[in-house]
Amino acid sequence: MNELIRVVIYFVGIAAFLGLNLAYLGWVERKGAGHIQRRTGPKEVGPFGLLQPLADGLKLMSKQLVIPDSADKWLYMSAPVLAMVPAVLMFVAIPWGEEIVPREFNFGLLMIFAFASVAGLSVLMAGWGSGNKYSLIAGTRAVSQSVAYEIPMLITAITIVMITGSMDLNEIVRQQGDYFWKWNIFRFDKSILMPLSFLVFFICSMAETNRAPFDLGEAESELVAGYMTEYGGMGFGLFMMAEYANIVIGCSLTTILFLGGWQSPIGIFPGPHWFLLKMYFLIWCFVWIRWTYPRTTLWGLLNLSWKYLIPFSLVNLLVTALFIKVF
């Protein structure tokens, strides 16, 4: 019975948090894009355009779901759902505060990576199932990107696991102290390359969410809307929500692994507010970066991964192993 209540609370809490975030991250993104380009962004619907996400949501929900003739019906219909479900499930292992964890896993990190890899599959399914050449190209691109960027991301995560000796996310946070120099990003006693490692992880999480400058899967100028070309209404809406959910997850994970999760940077009042503050700062960096850089080419993207990120993450792994062995 207790377990059931826990499940219900988890579900309602996560649904509410996600709903709010997915709607308003879209607003933040549009406002950020606007101000970076010296425009104002949405401002007509409600004060500061705050009701814009509701209007957008209503519009998407009221649209007819059209299945193209050439589409593979089951793949086409299940792809957006498959994009959204793992994004929601990943939240089960996130420690918001010391006591606020939906479910304490022994290996939450592994679980998150397992579900994150499904996101690539959903993109491929959407690309293949749409029966559209642009979608198909986008699907293959997204998969090659996923493969290229999951490797350095996992190697970096392994580095962290080696340092902390645990895959329990809450345990990883607990081991980072309540001052910012005790966070994994600055733990030079474990490896002198930790800031670099943080950067590698951050770049990889950006690439994993298929966002600009790595948005080759939905390159508007080349592929119409990439794997989302044939989707309208809530099918498209689910993909957008999954993208924002993945951003939240990516930033949460970066916060947990490198920035001390709910730990306070100055040693006072540790709690979920610090977690949210760090996470939203990272999300803001995502928006900032998206509206700063143009899209990379496919070979530029793969070069960055295979020539820079993977060697650097491997070197960091070796250095960390050396430090742990020697000290």
Next chain:
Amino acid sequence: MSGYFKDLISGIKSLAIGLKITNKEFFTKPITLQYPHESVKMSPRYRGHIELIKDEKTGFAKCVACGMCEKGCPSNCISIKSEKVAGVKGKVVRAYLLNFTTCSLCGQCVENCKFDAIKFSNEYNLASTNRKDFEFNLLEKLHPEGIPEPVVDPELLKKEQEKAAAAKKAAEEKAAAAKAAAAEAAAAKEAAEKDTSEAGGESNAEEKS
């Protein structure tokens, strides 16, 4: 190998510069103009459709209806309706019609005007689905509250009336004189005719005989 790290460092540097620029732009005030609520202040040399200039002293259009703009217009889009009103100096403009659908904004009318009575407006909000909306009466635009009647100058009116009366009198006199002259002439003619008829009679008689 040195190229590898050089690329990496210069790449990171340029990325950081990009982020700095967008960060600066983020904190600058947006230059968006909320169009329906605000509008651009047009530059003084903007060429909108032409408009009449009001004479600040009299409150009427400076236009004297000389028609030079109408004559100079290469696309014949201007037509002026004017008339003479008793007691008012010059002609009175009743309507200044501009058909903006054919106007090419060449400015010949403005160049031709010797009285500085027309200029280009700054009006650019011109959109309609009805072409009648582009047939302006510039006089109505100058006096949106209603075109005022011209002020009659009583002295001038009196003068004009006197002049008219004098002219009438003169004309009457002239007519009378003409009449008298005509009468005289007629009398003379009659007399002459009489003479000739008499002579003619004779001749007729001669003919008869």
